[in-house]
Amino acid sequence: MSSPAFLGVELDAAGRHPAAWRLPGARPAELFTAAHWRRLAATVDAADLDLLTVPDSFRLGSSNERDQRGRLDAVAIAANLAPLTRRTGLVPVVTTTHTEPFHTNKAIATLDFTSLGRAGWQVEVSTTAEEAATFGRKGTAASQELWREAGETVDVVRRLWDSWEDDAVIKDEATGRFVDRDKLHYVDFEGTAFSVKGPSITPRSPQGQPLVVVPVRDEPSFAVAAAHADVVRVEAPDELSAAGWASRLDQPVLLDVEVLIRRTATEALEIAAHLDELSPGHPPRTLRHLGTPDSLVALLHDLPAGVDGVVLAPLDLPATLDLIASDVVPRLGRPPFTGPASTATTLRERFGLTRPANRYAVGGAR
Amino acid sequence: MTARKRQVHPRQIHLGAHFPGVNNTTVWRDPRAGSQVDFSSFEHLARTAERGLMDFFFLAEGLRLREQRGKIHDLDVVGRPDTLTVLNSLASVTTHLGLAGTINATFNEAAEVAKQFASLDHLSGGRAAWNVVTSSDAFTGENFRRGGYLAYGDRYVRGGELLDLARSYWDSWADDALVADPETGVFARDIGTVEHHGAQFDVRGTGFLPRSPQGHPVLFQAGDSDDGREFGATYADAIFTMHGTLEAGQKFTADLRSRAVRHGRSGDDLKILPGATFVLGDTPEEARANAREIRFQQVGPEQAIAFLEQVWGRDLSGFDPSGPLPSDEPEVTSTIAQGRTRMTKDPRETARAWREQAEANGWSARELVVEVTGRQQFVGTPDQVAQEMDEYVQADACDGFILVPHLTPAGLDEFVEKVVPLLQERGSYRTEYTGATLREHLGLKHPHAARPAVRASA
Numbered sequence: 004m005s006s007p008a009f010l011g012v013e014l015d016a017a018g019r020h021p022a023a024w025r026l027p028g029a030r031p032a033e034l035f036t037a038a039h040w041r042r043l044a045a046t047v048d049a050a051d052l053d054l055l056t057v058p059d060s061f062r063l064g065s066s067n068e069r070d071q072r073g074r075l076d077a078v079a080i081a082a083n084l085a086p087l088t089r090r091t092g093l094v095p096v097v098t099t100t101h102t103e104p105f106h107t108n109k110a111i112a113t114l115d116f117t118s119l120g121r122a123g124w125q126v127e128v129s130t131t132a133e134e135a136a137t138f139g140r141k142g143t144a145a146s147q148e149l150w151r152e153a154g155e156t157v158d159v160v161r162r163l164w165d166s167w168e169d170d171a172v173i174k175d176e177a178t179g180r181f182v183d184r185d186k187l188h189y190v191d192f193e194g195t196a197f198s199v200k201g202p203s204i205t206p207r208s209p210q211g212q213p214l215v216v217v218p219v220r221d222e223p224s225f226a227v228a229a230a231h232a233d234v235v236r237v238e239a240p241d242e243l244s245a246a247g248w249a250s251r252l253d254q255p256v257l258l259d260v261e262v263l264i265r266r267t268a269t270e271a272l273e274i275a276a277h278l279d280e281l282s283p284g285h286p287p288r289t290l291r292h293l294g295t296p297d298s299l300v301a302l303l304h305d306l307p308a309g310v311d312g313v314v315l316a317p318l319d320l321p322a323t324l325d326l327i328a329s330d331v332v333p334r335l336g337r338p339p340f341t342g343p344a345s346t347a348t349t350l351r352e353r354f355g356l357t358r359p360a361n362r363y364a365v366g367g368a369r
Numbered sequence: 370m371t372a373r374k375r376q377v378h379p380r381q382i383h384l385g386a387h388f389p390g391v392n393n394t395t396v397w398r399d400p401r402a403g404s405q406v407d408f409s410s411f412e413h414l415a416r417t418a419e420r421g422l423m424d425f426f427f428l429a430e431g432l433r434l435r436e437q438r439g440k441i442h443d444l445d446v447v448g449r450p451d452t453l454t455v456l457n458s459l460a461s462v463t464t465h466l467g468l469a470g471t472i473n474a475t476f477n478e479a480a481e482v483a484k485q486f487a488s489l490d491h492l493s494g495g496r497a498a499w500n501v502v503t504s505s506d507a508f509t510g511e512n513f514r515r516g517g518y519l520a521y522g523d524r525y526v527r528g529g530e531l532l533d534l535a536r537s538y539w540d541s542w543a544d545d546a547l548v549a550d551p552e553t554g555v556f557a558r559d560i561g562t563v564e565h566h567g568a569q570f571d572v573r574g575t576g577f578l579p580r581s582p583q584g585h586p587v588l589f590q591a592g593d594s595d596d597g598r599e600f601g602a603t604y605a606d607a608i609f610t611m612h613g614t615l616e617a618g619q620k621f622t623a624d625l626r627s628r629a630v631r632h633g634r635s636g637d638d639l640k641i642l643p644g645a646t647f648v649l650g651d652t653p654e655e656a657r658a659n660a661r662e663i664r665f666q667q668v669g670p671e672q673a674i675a676f677l678e679q680v681w682g683r684d685l686s687g688f689d690p691s692g693p694l695p696s697d698e699p700e701v702t703s704t705i706a707q708g709r710t711r712m713t714k715d716p717r718e719t720a721r722a723w724r725e726q727a728e729a730n731g732w733s734a735r736e737l738v739v740e741v742t743g744r745q746q747f748v749g750t751p752d753q754v755a756q757e758m759d760e761y762v763q764a765d766a767c768d769g770f771i772l773v774p775h776l777t778p779a780g781l782d783e784f785v786e787k788v789v790p791l792l793q794e795r796g797s798y799r800t801e802y803t804g805a806t807l808r809e810h811l812g813l814k815h816p817h818a819a820r821p822a823v824r825a826s827a
Contacts, residue, residue, distance in 0.1 A: 301431035
């Protein structure tokens with residue numbers, strides 16, 4: 004038994020279950036206000052979790068008027084939380100299928116500036132005809148195609164993040180130059196789906212390369228994770244298949260666990276059953292744990308081989324999150340994370356990653 | 370002290386705080402000049418603006434680094450953040466200040482940008498504003514999937530379709546669509562479909578978000594062509610202009626207000642807000658000396674050469690700007706500068722006029738550039754500046770100003786400390802925020818006030 008190295012949480016409005024907004028304490032009228040997200044983030048930040056992630060898509064979410072639906076922009080939420088949190092990494096989803104890679108580049112780099120080095124990006128694809136029609140620029144495509152484009156997007160975004168060398172701004176009085184243009188680089192990226200000239204309009208951010216998180220749920224997404232991710236989120240129905248994915252990956256692997264906990268297992272099971280009655284047809288998308296703080300602690304102490312941590316996806320918020328913070332985290336024996344002495348803690352540092360050298364700099368980082 | 374005439378209800382001045390931009394107005398040589406991208410710089414300016422009870426913070430955008438002679442322009446401040454991300458972060462360190470930013474209509478998609486601005490409006494409690502700019506240049510297009518596909522004449526066709534679509538998204542949830550009542554079990558109903566089949570957009574989607582506090586974010590528009598003015602009079606709540614003199618401002622304001630009336634709106638539905646620079650001093654002489662010093666910081670010898678190259682259309686490296694203007698004639702057609710608008714239509718005529726000016730005043734080439742690019746509008750003691758600004762607004766040359774400080778991030782500190790109290794004394798500037806949203810600060814109607822039952826356009 005060892006404690007998980009990494010602990011993250013997904014914040015999805017009132018929780019991942021579309022009926023969770025009806026539970027006591029859910030504050031459904033406030034789901035689209037900053038106050039709701041700030042309360043959740045304050046809990047996560049105080050519990051010193053490694054990251055929080057915010058899902059996103061261009062779908063309404065449900066055609067049923069009884070389900071939670073509608074969605075704020077995930078980068079907007081993360082940016083709103085940036086000045087109000089100090090420790091936890093902020094990892095919004097930005098989809099690659101319809102969004103401009105150049106915009107994604109500067110949005111995440113800027114989040115890295117406003118969070119003082121705590122930004123990440125979770126890559127996601129848009130699979131539905133509904134989303135394709137929303138943009139009207141191309142049709143739907145198979146997972147293989149969508150993830151190939153996602154891989155190219157990560158590739159070009161990473162290049163754009165390096166397109167300014169760290170010491171590009173020189174403010175040289177003698178020559179009157181603000182910037183040394185030899186340290187700004189065209190990326191000249193030619194992909195199968197798009198091309199981007201560069202350089203970015205945004206200078207290199209505090210982490211150099213914000214943390215790239217890629218979900219794994221099939222072979223095409225696995226290929227992108229293996230090639231481009233800093234950290235991988237694995238969706239798997241059981242421990243065995245999670246260990247299977249993990250054995251093929253070199254990066255830190257976080258297992259997605261849908262979770263609903265209460266003081267007693269009976270209560271947790273009853274609430275979960277109640278939610279499924281209120282809105283049927285939402286089977287688990289990954290391993291699901293219904294239980295108590297004790298049983299969740301036990302699960303976290305016994306992760307599958309090769310799995311370095313979890314992203315807990317509460318089915319309901321804030322009740323399950325509050326219990327995670329008060330009754331699970333303190334019992335994991337996690338030392339409070341402190342980065343290298345006297346420097347600010349970056350998200351990369353939490354995952355043991357250094358600030359990478361700039362690919363365009365002569366002789367590496369300066 | 371100047372005697373102040375107190376009117377019973379003087380017209381109220383609206384002020385915005387422009388973050389010092391990527392251009393030669395911003396002085397980086399000053400030892401007090403701070404980072405152009407660190408969040409602390411944005412936070413400082415926004416907090417200063419809010420302390421000064423200003424209507425909004427304003428952040429410009431440029432989607433490709435400017436180039437001259439095929440190389441990245443290196444003499445001015447370079448590098449900026451993502452507009453929306455900064456505004457969302459600023460929402461957490463301010464409580465009343467409007468949050469305005471430029472987002473390009475050409476290189477963004479309607480559903481995405483509508484969702485982004487609705488999100489900012491929700492998360493800021495109704496403080497979002499969008500300065501819609503259009504662009505068609507293939508140079509910027511090289512950074513985007515679409516490339517530079519847009520014909521110049523289609524800029525406002527796309528802008529119009531984009532805004533129609535964005536408004537449909539913002540209206541797509543009925544006013545009472547978000548029910549969120551655990552008793553009845555209804556979360557949200559009456560969510561409309563947004564559909565548009567036009568020259569620029571062929572799309573069909575469903576609204577993602579409940580109506581935001583302002584209904585629609587406040588819309589700014591900045592283009593000055595006839596098309597641009599029509600676009601502004603049709604769609605905008607506020608116009609960001611560059612008309613310097615009182616008379617030019619009055620003419621422009623009258624034109625825009627009459628255009629608004631032609632489009633079935635009231636002239637007051639449109640706020641006219643020119644960009645304005647200012648330089649303060651304890652005495653008029655000191656202010657003028659400060660202004661001159663700033664101008665020469667803004668126009669170093671290298672900037673003077675770069676500026677002349679844009680008119681002469683050729684490489685002038687090695688030219689001595691402390692002497693007279695170049696003696697040969699400018700190239701008539703040239704694309705020497707990319708990523709900004711060429712400022713002169715007939716370079717030879719410009720060169721002739723400048724030579725005349727320089728000779729008459731005994732100016733060097735650099736001094737000439739300092740004079741002809743001078744945009745310092747309000748130079749004087751705090752009292753003079755307050756009085757002059759007030760005169761513009763009382764004479765309906767504008768509704769206020771978007772202040773463009775030359776220093777990051779402290780360039781508004783002195784204005785807020787010294788000029789704001791004098792504007793308040795004159796009775797033409799608020800002494801506290803009386804509203805919560807930017808629409809309320811600006812005295813703009815809520816877009817759904819007149820048609821509360823509005824549904825998505827099909």
